[in-house]
Amino acid sequence: MQKKSSPREAYGRVLAELGASCPELVVLDADLSPSTKTNEFAKCYPERFFDMGIAEQNMMGTAAGFALAGKIPCASTFAVFATGRAYDQVRNAIAYPGLNVKIIATHAGVSVGEDGASHQTIEDISLMRTLPNMTVIVPADAVETAQAVTAAVKMKGPVYIRLGRPAFPEILDQDYQFKIGKAVPLRHGSDAVIFSAGIMVSRALEAASLLAAEGIEIAVVNVSTIKPLDEETIIQMARKTRAVVTAEEHSIYGGLGSAVAEVLCENYPVPLERVGVMDRFGESGTPEQLLEVCGLTAKNIVAAVGRVIERSQT
Numbered sequence: 001m002q003k004k005s006s007p008r009e010a011y012g013r014v015l016a017e018l019g020a021s022c023p024e025l026v027v028l029d030a031d032l033s034p035s036t037k038t039n040e041f042a043k044c045y046p047e048r049f050f051d052m053g054i055a056e057q058n059m060m061g062t063a064a065g066f067a068l069a070g071k072i073p074c075a076s077t078f079a080v081f082a083t084g085r086a087y088d089q090v091r092n093a094i095a096y097p098g099l100n101v102k103i104i105a106t107h108a109g110v111s112v113g114e115d116g117a118s119h120q121t122i123e124d125i126s127l128m129r130t131l132p133n134m135t136v137i138v139p140a141d142a143v144e145t146a147q148a149v150t151a152a153v154k155m156k157g158p159v160y161i162r163l164g165r166p167a168f169p170e171i172l173d174q175d176y177q178f179k180i181g182k183a184v185p186l187r188h189g190s191d192a193v194i195f196s197a198g199i200m201v202s203r204a205l206e207a208a209s210l211l212a213a214e215g216i217e218i219a220v221v222n223v224s225t226i227k228p229l230d231e232e233t234i235i236q237m238a239r240k241t242r243a244v245v246t247a248e249e250h251s252i253y254g255g256l257g258s259a260v261a262e263v264l265c266e267n268y269p270v271p272l273e274r275v276g277v278m279d280r281f282g283e284s285g286t287p288e289q290l291l292e293v294c295g296l297t298a299k300n301i302v303a304a305v306g307r308v309i310e311r312s313q314t
Helices: 007-021 039-044 056-068 079-085 087-095 124-129 142-154 200-212 231-241 256-267 287-293 298-312
Strands: 025-029 049-051 072-076 102-105 135-137 159-162 184-187 192-196 218-222 225-227 244-251 272-277
Touching (some): 007 039, 007 142, 025 039, 025 056, 039 049, 102 142, 124 135, 124 159, 124 244, 184 200, 192 256, 192 298, 200 244, 244 256, 272 298
Parallel strands (some): 025 072, 072 102
16 A cells, blocks of 8 residues: 655645755745644744744735745635735736745635635636746655755745645655656556546546556646646647546646646647546545545546547547
């Protein structure tokens, strides 16, 4: 059985580690530090940690001020608040001037669970990837999360990193090397390709294994950087398979599926099926119940692959 771990816990650990080698690093949170795991940094560097209270807009404005003062601020809260409640501040105070702020949000997607639709952001990738200057990253597991946070702190400019709440399978080994803007094939196949991100990467790999038992060979690509998108790899894999599926824990509108569709429409049109949250909000339930209800399972991916292969052969 694959080891499961929480990306937000990996975030807390690497943040504390980075504090030792990066004295310019400061961390801000909006009264959710035990949940976002920024409390790990707070324990080590209390003089560089700022709990801004339930005031997300103020937190983003303060983060912008820190960046102007030469600091490297990481601002954390739940994704629905970081991108929704504070959108105006993120847009005008951070993205517009291109400031060196890292927005690292947890509890994204419907897998937040029992907190319900008000806390389950399914539109955050869409909001962030349309902002000029903004880099958008959705790590596939805890291993990639640690590397993505490190890369974000080292690069210049605004970054949005999307993390979930629950623990899910670790699919990458310690030799894996994350690179901003690079999609990574994790499994090769010629019948179709699945482009996936976040929690859905492990489910895409599970779907590929189920299909392999039927003699259908599917490629799986981890697209952890949504922006800038690795268009070269997307086009290359589409040329090889001529049948594409996207899988994401986000609305089918504006996220990974939309980004891949845009690239293929302009460069190499092929049949495409999108697995994601349809035009609906979430609801209260366990993470697994919600992933099932919203069609975010390996069997949903298998069905989408079947449909897209059929379309590619007509």
